[in-house]
Amino acid sequence: MNQATDEYDVIVLGAGPVGENLADRARAAGLSTAIVERELVGGECSYWACVPSKALLRPVLARAEARQVPGLREAVGGSLAAADVFAHRDKQVGNWKDDGALTWLESAGIDLVRGHGRLVGPRRVAVTPPDGSGGGERALTARHAVAVCTGTRAALPDMPGIAEARPWTSREATSAGAVPDRLIIVGGGVVAAEMATAWCGLGSRVTVLVRGSGLLNRIEPFAGELVAETLREAGAEIRTGTSVKGLARPGGVEGPVTVTLESGEQLEADEVLFATGRAPHTADVGLETVGLEPGGWLTVDETCRVTDVPDGWLYAAGDVNHRALLTHQGKYQARIAGAAIAARARGVERLDTGRWGEYATTADEAAVPQVVFTDPEVAAVGLTAEQAESEGRDIRVVDYDMGQVEGAALYADGYRGRARMVVDLDRGHLIGVTFVGPGVSELLHSATVAVAGEVPVDRLWHAVPSFPTISEIWLRLLEAYRG
Incomplete structure (x- = not known):
């Protein structure tokens, strides 16, 4: 990788999934891009959060589901082989080495600068190399944008001991x-x-x-x-x-x-x-050098451009802007921010930032999907009934026992779960859906499409679920809605 160049079109602080996606969108648009990372390329999600946690949870949930299948439950008695679970987890995180991520960066044409990056003024970044790596501080300059994608850290309370x-x-x-x-x-x-x-x-x-x-x-x-x-x-x-x-x-x-x-x-x-809880990783990235308070969340507009910095060169995507602290939402923001940076670099003066516009992160407030990988799984998108009511919306809430769906009964003996859809009566479409039960994570994207697409409830009646699948819950909810 090119380690001599000190000027780029775009500089990204943080090489987690958010920083990688933003850098990729900028580079794909023809902008020279550098990404600065002081730990592992791939970030928190890849090594200490989403990936390893799901590797630990998968055998636990698979065993729980197997124990609900007649003829199989007797074969899955006893305890899990923890050593094998840990070994699989370690493999999924690359044994905490980022070789694969480095290969991808190189193939994408993105320069990696190892070390602690911090702002030292408008469009300027100083990078202190990792301890023991040798060499002095490196100065980088961005022609168009610097993006802070440094994520969050675990917040510990201040208490004795x-x-x-x-x-x-x-x-x-x-x-x-x-x-x-x-x-x-x-x-x-x-x-x-x-x-x-x-x-x-x-x-x-x-x-x-x-x-x-x-x-x-x-x-x-x-x-x-x-x-x-x-x-x-x-x-x-x-x-x-x-x-x-x-x-x-x-x-x-x-x-x-x-x-x-x-x-x-x-x-x-x-x-x-x-x-x-979580706290933003912004205490030591030089925000004070551009007039911002260090250690806080960064306020951004719909394109993830920081609103309190003149000239519009500073962006913040992912957890640091506190819009939606989920990896997939951060990646969504990164794609939009990268495209916005590229458009502005081309001289486009007015971007479509209206609701659901090409350069608007509307889903952050209208259609955030989330899966909680517990037993049972929890999958939700959009607003809860309480949130919708607090916004003053005229809504109807429809609940259904998922265990009454034929596909669920076949999936697991004694299936326990519940589904809810929240309908905005003034607009005639869904604004929130929640599923709880074994295997419901794979139902979530259909709900996300319905909420983000603002599909009329009457049209959903024509989306026919296959029999006998758990997705027939949609039919049961719509029947209950129609009465």
């Missing part, structure tokens, strides 16, 4: 090579629910401490209720309305951790995972 106790974050939870006998998980969101499912399935005695009233409180309420029910059946303890005020690990890293609750009660575990 937390530094010495060295709790797990999502990174340790997805990369650990041994099963802790006792695991306490603090949090009630997606990371907490998925890691409770994974580690309980691998043999840990899991206790989940939720400050609020239940799991997955940003999704329809029945989702968290069904997941919690299954976790309890698997042996996990879930305690709601519970806050932690301190940690202690007096025996050092190898010793047990004592968790002190606000009530004064103390719990002991071999490891404690804090899954209590």
